[in-house]
Amino acid sequence: MSAVRDVVLASLESWDDVWRRNQHLVTGLLRRDPATRVLFVEPPVDLAHDVVRRATLRPGQGLRPGPGIAGVEPGRLWLYEPTKLLPRRVDPGGDRRRARATARAARRAGLTDPVLWINDPRVAGLLDVTPWPAVYDITDDWVVADRPAAERDRLVRGEMLLLERAAAVTVCSPALLARKEANGPVTLVTNGVDVERYRRPAARPADLPSGPVVLYVGTLHRDRLDVDLCVRVQASLGTSARLVFVGPVALGADDAARLRSAGAVLLGARPFTAVPAYLRHADVLVVPHVVDAFTDSLDPLKLYEYRAARRPVVATPVAGFRDSADSLVRAVPADAFAAAVRSALDGAGRDQGATLPETVTDLPTWDRQAGLFAEVLGEVSLAPRPATRP
Known part of the structure; x- marks a missing residue:
């Protein structure tokens, strides 16, 4: 089998x-093969959107060296952040120009014959402006997400092209395997976790409230988070415990x-290096989480990280959690969620000082998953x- 050398990841x-x-897969790829180089293409800075939000305006940072990674020599990871000046309805050619700019950035970084790894169906136009063979890595079923009609149409067109x-x-x-394999061969590469990071003793983070804590780790977004349920859970807890969220806040005000x-x-x-201490x-x-077709497509990182931390888990019946055989994981419908959280808190209180199971043997590591992806x-x-289309 040929080892891949250069990768452009959209x-x-x-x-x-x-x-x-x-980030985990890229780090694994770079550590596995000292000849591999990666250009990590970030979503464009949308200046028109920032004007509407009255956010601080800045152009995309363009091409720049990536951050240092332990075990990876400098110069092997590059980042590229383009700029989107105008809405698509005003500038319909903007996507194609950004695709060409991405190809130029790859050449400037020294990647002359890369494999294209596309994670974002909105940049499927890269296939039209480069001769690079592509892997389409589907991590969310965006075509069933709740989106405006124009955006959903772009997602559907991009996915069909890919x-x-x-x-x-x-x-x-x-779930994604079952949905997408009708279109042709599909390879399952699940997420993973570095279990050892979650077994190390860590000091309690100073910003955690005192007293019992019910914790959610992840991006707060309406696509996933059931805000009404969260409000009911905190109301049910009263002053006995605090519901705490750690992660980027992408909710409306x-x-x-x-x-x-x-x-x-x-x-x-919070930095990923700090997350194990919170858990x-x-x-x-x-x-x-909301239970719908979109969340049912996910392979939540939380499933792996929560289980590695060996704390009691209460989830709505979403993918991964509802099928878990882990004795510390309980999946319940929304109307029973608050009561299940209180029950888990009572159990956690009785177990204070007890030794919870410290190992799980069925969790894939990121190194293993990076190896599977490297094979693809x-x-x-x-x-x-x-052939590059005109």
């Missing part, structure tokens, strides 16, 4: 301190205000180069 998220699937022309398709969850008014604590994003010092971990990229690097 990511759904920027590279920051809140690590998600892409399913038709990508040399390989990977998915992160069994009204939703965030409702949570705070109910008594919940929104700490915001280990929580009394109960929760997943108060290596196979694609041998695929015939597609």
Whole structure:
């Protein structure tokens, strides 16, 4: 099998301190093969959207060296952040120009014959301006998410193009595998976790409230989070415990205000290196998610991180959690959620000082998953180069 050398990843998220699937897999790829180089393409800075939000205006940062990673030599990770000047309805050619700019950034970074790894169906136009063979890595079923009609149409068109022309398709969850394999061969590469990081003793984070803590870790977004349920949970807890959220706040101002008014604590994003300490010092971990076609497509990182931390977990019956055989995981419907959280808190209180199970043997590591993904990229690097369309 050929080892892949250069990779251009069109990511759904920027590279920051809140690590998600892409950062873990990229790090694994770079550590596995000292000849591999990666250009990590971030979503564009949308200046028109920032004007509407009255946010501070700044252009995209363009091409720049990536941050230092332990075990990876400098110069092997590059980041590229483009700029979107105008809305698509005003500038319909903007996507194509940004795709060409991405190809130029790859050449400037020294990546001459890369494999294209597309995580964002909105940039499917890269297939039209480059001769690079592509892997379409599906991590969320965005075509069933609640989106305005124009945006959903773009997502559907992008996905259909990728399913038709990508040399390989990977998915992160069994639900996505079942949905997408009708279009052709699909490879399942789930998420993972570095279990050892969650077993190390860690001091209680200073910003955690005193007393019992019911914790949620992850991006706060209406696509996933059931805000009404969260408000009811905090109301049910009263002053006996605090519902705490750790993660980027992507909620509207009204939703965030409702949570705070109910008594919940929104700490915001924390570096991925700090997350294990929050999980280990929580009394109960929760997943108060909406249950719908979109959340059913997910392979939540929380499933792996929560289980590695070995704390009691209460989740709505969403993918992963509802099928877990872990004795510490309980999946219940929304109308029984608050009572289940209180019951788990009572149990956690009785177990204070007791030794919870410290190991789980069925969790895939990020190193293993990066190896699986490297195999897919290596196979694609041998695929015939597609013709670039005019």
